[in-house]
Amino acid sequence: MGFKEFCFRKSLWVFHFGGASCNNCDIEIIDCLTPRHDLERFGILLVGSIRHADVLLVNGSINRRDKDRLLELYNQAPKPLLVVAIGACGCTGGIFAEGNTFAGPVDKIIPVDAYIPGCPPKPEAIIAGIVKLAGKKG
Amino acid sequence: MAVYLFWFLVFPGLLFMAAAGGLLSWFDRKITARVQFRKGPPLLQPFYDFFKLLLVKETILPAQGSRFVFLLAPLLAVFGAAMAGLFILLPLFNIETGFRGDIIVIFYLLTLPSFSYIIGSLASGNPLAAVGASREMKLIISYELTFLLVVAAVIMKSGQKFDLESIIAAQQAGTPFIGSISGVLLFIAALFCIQAKLGLVPFDMPEAEAELASGIYIEYSGPPYAMIRLAKYIMLFILPAFIVALLMNGMTDGTGILWLILKILAIVLLVTLIRNTNPRLKIRQASSFFLIWMNLLVVIAIVLTAFGL
Numbered sequence: 333m334g335f336k337e338f339c340f341r342k343s344l345w346v347f348h349f350g351g352a353s354c355n356n357c358d359i360e361i362i363d364c365l366t367p368r369h370d371l372e373r374f375g376i377l378l379v380g381s382i383r384h385a386d387v388l389l390v391n392g393s394i395n396r397r398d399k400d401r402l403l404e405l406y407n408q409a410p411k412p413l414l415v416v417a418i419g420a421c422g423c424t425g426g427i428f429a430e431g432n433t434f435a436g437p438v439d440k441i442i443p444v445d446a447y448i449p450g451c452p453p454k455p456e457a458i459i460a461g462i463v464k465l466a467g468k469k470g
Numbered sequence: 471m472a473v474y475l476f477w478f479l480v481f482p483g484l485l486f487m488a489a490a491g492g493l494l495s496w497f498d499r500k501i502t503a504r505v506q507f508r509k510g511p512p513l514l515q516p517f518y519d520f521f522k523l524l525l526v527k528e529t530i531l532p533a534q535g536s537r538f539v540f541l542l543a544p545l546l547a548v549f550g551a552a553m554a555g556l557f558i559l560l561p562l563f564n565i566e567t568g569f570r571g572d573i574i575v576i577f578y579l580l581t582l583p584s585f586s587y588i589i590g591s592l593a594s595g596n597p598l599a600a601v602g603a604s605r606e607m608k609l610i611i612s613y614e615l616t617f618l619l620v621v622a623a624v625i626m627k628s629g630q631k632f633d634l635e636s637i638i639a640a641q642q643a644g645t646p647f648i649g650s651i652s653g654v655l656l657f658i659a660a661l662f663c664i665q666a667k668l669g670l671v672p673f674d675m676p677e678a679e680a681e682l683a684s685g686i687y688i689e690y691s692g693p694p695y696a697m698i699r700l701a702k703y704i705m706l707f708i709l710p711a712f713i714v715a716l717l718m719n720g721m722t723d724g725t726g727i728l729w730l731i732l733k734i735l736a737i738v739l740l741v742t743l744i745r746n747t748n749p750r751l752k753i754r755q756a757s758s759f760f761l762i763w764m765n766l767l768v769v770i771a772i773v774l775t776a777f778g779l
Contacts, residue, residue, distance in 0.1 A: 338518075343515065375519070381688045410527045412527075412528075
């Protein structure tokens with residue numbers, strides 16, 4: 333792992349995109365940043381602008397309206413960008429997979445680097461996923 | 471000639487200020503984490519952030535708007551911060567005396583980063599950046615007068631000395647200016663001014679993450695954003711150093727360097743604690759806070775100075 337790669341893995345800034353989520357995954361993601369779990373010790377920050385993001389965190393089922401927005405966000409982000417799908421809806425579609433408005437799980441729209449399944453995943457599971465992502469060979 | 475370049479680029483210039491500012495930025499984040507009962511980031515985290523933005527990330531230019539100005543603004547911010555830092559640190563470290571009137575030059579150079587953020591964000595053509603820029607302008611109009619009055623009061627206390635070297639010498643010959651009632655009032659006003667200059671809560675409306683999605687910095691990515699971070703690190707180091715030079719005795723001989731570090735850390739600690747215990751103000755509240763209350767405080771301090779208190 334070179335110096336560039338090392339700096340990138342040590343400083344992942346996260347932009348959070350919630351699709352048509354039921355809010356449970358959002359709450360668990362916010363949980364990761366609270367004192368009990370504290371993701372800042374791995375250098376992970378939540379940023380407000382997609383231009384600063386290194387990780388695009390997607391949760392919730394992606395319906396037809398969300399699809400365009402997700403694609404636009406992905407195209408606007410500076411590369412290299414890692415995409416993480418969180419929750420059953422983000423990974424596979426979950427119980428909405430056969431719904432009328434469902435536009436496909438995240439990996440049918442943009443390439444995904446890590447999947448964190450669960451409905452919702454526990455904060456520990458999210459941290460485990462992030463740490464594996466940070467250690468992954470790019 | 472070579473020694474000037476060394477001063478500007480290495481010590482006490484760009485490299486040294488960037489390293490010190492990065493460590494202070496870590497200190498700020500660590501204290502924030504401890505206040506919130508978190509563990510906080512590792513020691514070198516600001517440098518990881520900087521090198522990631524500089525070396526790894528892609529630069530995205532705005533489709534509409536002036537690309538040249540957009541890219542030039544962050545460099546101008548770093549230049550202003552580094553030049554101001556040089557003029558502050560050379561007298562502070564007893565390396566070289568300044569020139570007569572250098573305190574005015576420092577005052578103008580310290581506003582350069584804020585102005586270049588405004589220019590850069592307006593050049594990007596993003597509406598949220600424009601809102602952030604307008605807030606930053608209003609904030610500058612609010613705090614600059616207070617800051618100028620603080621500098622004027624310090625000049626008055628030192629007996630009409632217009633260079634930083636003589637101001638530090640006047641304090642070391644007598645007592646530090648903070649050791650009087652007017653000095654304490656000036657210190658409070660200066661502390662809030664540097665809080666606003668650094669763009670920290672409660673004066674972070676230009677970059678308000680919640681409603682403006684980082685406002686004036688919204689369109690910056692990659693190396694230009696790394697330059698903005700660098701300017702912010704440098705400002706986090708030189709503004710407390712400026713207060714130490716103006717009010718807190720500068721650096722004395724012998725163990726002075728340790729005291730200097732402690733004084734700068736104490737000021738950054740105060741700034742961090744204010745930032746962690748206050749919500750963001752509205753721009754109107756910030757304006758009236760500076761234009762009425764802080765100016766009143768400094769005017770009282772000037773009057774007290776005239777009576778020798």
